Amino acid sequence: MRFARSKRGLRLKTVDSCFQDLKESRLVEDTFTIDEVSEVLNGLQAVVHSEVESELINTAYTNVLLLRQLFAQAEKWYLKLQTDISELENRELLEQVAEFEKAEITSSNKKPILDVTKPKLAPLNEGGTAELLNKEILRLQEENEKLKSRLKTIEIQATNALDEKSKLEKALQDLQLDQGNQKMRLYPPAP
Numbered sequence: 173m174r175f176a177r178s179k180r181g182l183r184l185k186t187v188d189s190c191f192q193d194l195k196e197s198r199l200v201e202d203t204f205t206i207d208e209v210s211e212v213l214n215g216l217q218a219v220v221h222s223e224v225e226s227e228l229i230n231t232a233y234t235n236v237l238l239l240r241q242l243f244a245q246a247e248k249w250y251l252k253l254q255t256d257i258s259e260l261e262n263r264e265l266l267e268q269v270a271e272f273e274k275a276e277i278t279s280s281n282k283k284p285i286l287d288v289t290k291p292k293l294a295p296l297n298e299g300g301t302a303e304l305l306n307k308e309i310l311r312l313q314e315e316n317e318k319l320k321s322r323l324k325t326i327e328i329q330a331t332n333a334l335d336e337k338s339k340l341e342k343a344l345q346d347l348q349l350d351q352g353n354q355k356m357r358l359y360p361p362a363p
Contacts, residue, residue, distance in 0.1 A: 173273050176231075183227040190219045249304050 198212050246253050259265060 173276060177273065177277075179227075179230070179234075183223065186223050187220055190216065190223060249301075250308065 194212065194216050198215075204212070243253065
């Protein structure tokens with residue numbers, strides 16, 4: 173809030189200086205024609221328009237950078253953020269923010285003014301970091317157990333397949349021996 177307030181104050185001083193410059197440089201005569209007044213106002217409009225546009229663009233870009241930082245931090249800690257765009261135009265909440273800013277400036281009002289009933293993020297400085305790390309460790313341990321279980325299942329299947337292969341090879345050898353013995357009985361070797 174302080175940063176936004178200081179930037180806003182700086183831009184308002186710039187707009188005020190536009191008007192002051194106009195007064196000092198262009199308003200030196202006692203009377204003006206309609207065309208001269210129109211020209212002066214058009215020039216002032218262009219200067220103020222560019223200043224306000226520049227501030228709006230700067231504010232939008234600053235907000236994007238701020239949100240980018242917040243989202244990067246949330247992603248780092250595996251937080252799931254939810255946004256409600258309709259809340260950005262909620263008159264009551266905007267008025268609460270204005271009251272909060274006024275209270276912060278005067279520092280006389282100590283009660284919390286922003287009473288938003290939306291879910292709030294748990295502070296990270298109250299064991300949140302350790303809690304997040306513990307959750308991640310538990311998740312990884314569960315995944316590790318699942319992988320170990322799957323490995324055991326695959327090992328059992330592989331062992332069973334090898335046993336089956338050995339049985340089939342022995343059965344094939346026995347069958348080949350039987351066939352060889354039958355040939356010997358049917359076709360004994362000549363003496």
